[in-house]
């Protein structure tokens with residue numbers, strides 16, 4: 001799918017208020033991810049509804065994000081979508097710092 005098709009289908013509602021219409025904007029972010037991602041990355045995105053695994057807030061596909069492995073990759077050695085979750089970079093940093101403190 002080319003980019004012009006995406007623009008045509010996702011016209012922004014002029015009246016949409018980001019505070020009152022959170023679900024609408026979350027849906028848009030989710031759809032954008034579904035358009036941009038492919039293969040297993042699209043599956044991961046879809047599995048978690050475009051929400052960060054750590055904080056539960058919507059992620060923007062155009063922003064940096066990381067893959068979080070439920071079971072450490074060093075243990076399982078597999079790149080399995082069931083073991084992979086998208087997280088915000090900042091959330092992953094906080095998570096890693098907290099884990100070190102324990």
Ligand SMILES: [Zn+2]
Nearest residue numbers: 052055088091
């Ligand atoms: Zn997050």
